[in-house]
Amino acid sequence: MQIDSHQHFWRLSRGDYGWLTPSLVPLYRDFGPAELAPILGRHEIAGTVLVQAAPTVAETEFMLAIAAETPFVKGVVGWAGFDQASGPADIERLAGDRRLKGMRPMIHDIADPEWMLRPELAPSIAALEHRGLAFDALLRPEHLGPLKRFLRLYPDLPIVLDHGAKPPIAAASSSAAPFDRWARDIREIARDKRLHCKISGLATEAAIGWQPADLEPYLDLLLECFGPARLMWGSDWPVVDLAGGYDLWRKTALDYLAKLSQDERQAILGETAIAFYRL
Numbered sequence: 001m002q003i004d005s006h007q008h009f010w011r012l013s014r015g016d017y018g019w020l021t022p023s024l025v026p027l028y029r030d031f032g033p034a035e036l037a038p039i040l041g042r043h044e045i046a047g048t049v050l051v052q053a054a055p056t057v058a059e060t061e062f063m064l065a066i067a068a069e070t071p072f073v074k075g076v077v078g079w080a081g082f083d084q085a086s087g088p089a090d091i092e093r094l095a096g097d098r099r100l101k102g103m104r105p106m107i108h109d110i111a112d113p114e115w116m117l118r119p120e121l122a123p124s125i126a127a128l129e130h131r132g133l134a135f136d137a138l139l140r141p142e143h144l145g146p147l148k149r150f151l152r153l154y155p156d157l158p159i160v161l162d163h164g165a166k167p168p169i170a171a172a173s174s175s176a177a178p179f180d181r182w183a184r185d186i187r188e189i190a191r192d193k194r195l196h197c198k199i200s201g202l203a204t205e206a207a208i209g210w211q212p213a214d215l216e217p218y219l220d221l222l223l224e225c226f227g228p229a230r231l232m233w234g235s236d237w238p239v240v241d242l243a244g245g246y247d248l249w250r251k252t253a254l255d256y257l258a259k260l261s262q263d264e265r266q267a268i269l270g271e272t273a274i275a276f277y278r279l
Helices: 032-041 057-069 087-094 119-131 141-151 178-191 212-226 239-243 245-255 262-277
Strands: 003-007 047-051 073-078 100-103 134-137 157-162 197-200 231-233
Touching: 003 100, 003 231, 003 262, 032 245, 047 057, 057 073, 057 087, 057 141, 087 119, 119 134, 141 178, 178 212, 197 212, 197 262, 212 231, 212 245, 245 262
Parallel strands: 003 047, 047 073, 073 100, 100 134, 134 157, 157 197, 197 231
Antiparallel strands: none
């Protein structure tokens, strides 16, 4: 079974997508299952993990309702107020739906790069652990230092790094320093063997008109550090429409993975996600 480990739906009238503005022309409209279904069929992808796009509990409820009516949505990664008093209770309540597989605070939009280390998050993370839910780490490279300490604070929490921590691919065209810093930190955190990583969102971090060769050093590093058993492919649809679309990113990934064995490809294209999220 092939899995898209990272996709989104949204309905603008819900009004809680603070980042989604009219300036993002390809994305500023509704996206739902009927539009994604034929794309999945074209690529023989049997299921997806639906990931939050707004920092509200209502967003999680919205996604769980979609999942209840959409057979190809095999799991949901929602949102809860980790630093709020209501966080633990919200996580416990939402986890009553077996489709909920994880939670994702939108760390990359939080001004404090060390937010994840605040002690008030501990009760919510304990609720995640109690319910066997995963933690999707939505980070930028500047968060990788704090993540090293976060890993030590919560040694039993299953964690997946979204989008390879958004490496500065476009910036690296003018200097090797951004790649070197990102690679150093990735190598260090990947020593923690329960940490997984999504091959997703890389095209969006590249310059306009990117070529597969622009992404290869990043894919090489992630493959080296995590190996197929801890890597999972994701489309980041529909955000990937900002960078060439689903078909181009899927082809680029498949062409890159062609050098691996069949078992290794099957892990990255489905089995890792199935095991990590308990799909």
